[in-house]
Amino acid sequence: MLGFIKKDLLMIKSNFKILGFLIVFYIVMGFMGQMDISFILPFMCVMIMISTFSYDTFNNWDAYAVALPNGRLNNVKAKYLATILLIVVTAFLMLILSVIMAYSQNTVINWENIIFTLLGSVFGTILSLSFMFPIIYKMGIEKARICIFAGVFGIIILAGLLFKYVNLAGVGAMLAKLENYWPMIILAACVLIPYISYRISLKIYLKKEF
Amino acid sequence: MENILEVSNLSKKYQDFTLENVTFSLPKGMIMGFIGENGAGKTTTIKAILNVINKYEGEIKIFGLDNKKNAEKINTEIGVVLDEMFFPEILTPQDIDKIMAGIYKNWDTDLYQKYLKDFGLIASNQIKTFSKGMRKKLEIATALSHHPKLLILDEPTSGLDPVARAEIMNIFQNFIQNEDCSILISTHITSELEQIADYVTFINQGKIVFSESCLDIFDNYGLVKCTEEEFKQIKKEDYVRYQKNKYNYELLVANKKSFQKKYSISTIDKITLDKLMVLMIKGDK
Structure with missing residues (x-):
């Protein structure tokens, strides 16, 4: 499986000039206070990994990958692990940047705030990869893009309608009761949600023909 | 084996x-x-x-x-x-x-x-x-x-x-x-x-x-080239496929030894895989 992870990371490395420029750009914007980069950088990892699906499709990689030892299983597993690895590395990078930023602006480091922001951004990106990957495996990258866009748009509309027409005061109160357990709940969700997503993707991929 | x-x-x-x-x-x-x-x-x-x-x-x-x-x-x-x-x-x-x-x-x-x-x-x-x-x-x-x-x-x-x-x-x-x-x-x-x-x-x-x-293919299959008159004398069951060309007929035979015994056509060419494929796909029965 290591070979499959390497393949995705080497493909990302091949585009490092563009990625490096974007990362530096966002970090500079973050330091200038123009942009909150805590969500942008981890989310970029997911988008970068999605670009590897395009390369795979364009180059017929999947037809070859399934003929490799344990190809179907490892190809899917590697995609998830490489993405999560990138997210974790980026989260550490964000942690270091937050500390540097606090020092450079002579402000007190608010560890609780930093950790919560990081946890939130990691959770958000893991949630989005867990949502997107099975759709990509099912529909292929081209159709999946449209589907994901429609899905996100649908969720936003649904949430808007929910907030407008449903009294969510009860839900808010219930969530407030769980205040002390949120880090644990988010951590558990960060493991459980991608695992369920991986199982769905694998099930789709095992049946797929190329 | x-x-x-x-x-x-x-x-x-x-x-x-x-x-x-x-x-x-x-x-x-x-x-x-x-x-x-x-x-x-x-x-x-x-x-x-x-x-x-x-x-x-x-x-x-x-x-x-x-x-x-x-x-x-x-x-x-x-x-x-x-x-x-x-x-x-x-x-x-x-x-x-x-x-x-x-x-x-x-x-x-x-x-x-x-x-x-x-x-x-x-x-x-x-x-x-x-x-x-x-x-x-x-x-x-x-x-x-x-x-x-x-x-x-x-x-x-x-x-x-x-x-x-x-x-x-x-x-x-x-x-x-x-x-x-x-x-x-x-x-x-x-x-x-x-x-x-x-x-x-x-x-x-x-x-x-x-x-x-390959041994069997090249030993058994052969390419017969003959005139229209000669072709008319050959029974259908003795060839696999034939193709009518401008000046002659080409026949794919599956057993060139028995074909040679049966008919007076002296030359049966060695078949190539290319020719075999063409006759099998494009030839008539």
Whole structure:
């Protein structure tokens, strides 16, 4: 499986000039206070990994990958692990940047705030990869893009309608009761949600023909 | 003789194409050529053997094992070249080396580097800078570098110049010097097969026309060229197919010795795989 992870990371490395420029750009914007980069950088990892699906499709990689030892299983597993690895590395990078930023602006480091922001951004990106990957495996990258866009748009509309027409005061109160357990709940969700997503993707991929 | 690959009654239905009861077997230590025109079912058969397509009827055994139930074990011993390029173009041969070392337990970096050197491939160049022929060479180098026992090659020499083709055919011949190793090779360049193949399997419109040893094919099949008058005297059951040309008739006969005994036609030419294919597909019965 290591070979499959390497393949995705080497493909990302091949585009490092563009990625490096974007990362530096966002970090500079973050330091200038123009942009909150805590969500942008981890989310970029997911988008970068999605670009590897395009390369795979364009180059017929999947037809070859399934003929490799344990190809179907490892190809899917590697995609998830490489993405999560990138997210974790980026989260550490964000942690270091937050500390540097606090020092450079002579402000007190608010560890609780930093950790919560990081946890939130990691959770958000893991949630989005867990949502997107099975759709990509099912529909292929081209159709999946449209589907994901429609899905996100649908969720936003649904949430808007929910907030407008449903009294969510009860839900808010219930969530407030769980205040002390949120880090644990988010951590558990960060493991459980991608695992369920991986199982769905694998099930789709095992049946797929190329 | 022990078979390394057995395909039995393989059937697969598509909207506009059906693979029907494809059956053949490849003995250990042999090279089998898999021939047929475009769209005959060669790639579909190869994809089924490799589990690239997995919804089909029939049974496929590789190394005596069911190819679906034992895919992991089987795939470690197989080297593959598909008809379409499959390595991401932004990678380099150097990257492929690192990737494959993480996939195959018995990946041989030294052997891979030797093939790259022999094929004149620069390890640090991106694949997108390679010509079609160079890409095929890279795929072949990769297929050979984990010491597989079975090579399954779909059009491995397409896009290669004659010198490179000869070089690769030589590599394939060296590969089967080890009697445990075999090759299934699908190609349009049948002249190469005549030099290296021990068996030929011919598929047409999703059905196997024949799967025989080259020795039997060239011993038995023959090409008869005759005039219209001579043709009229030949019984239908004595030839397989015929083709009417501008000045003569060409007949494919399946048993040239008995044909020669029966008819006064003195010259029966040796059949080539190309001619055999053309007559089988385009000839009349």
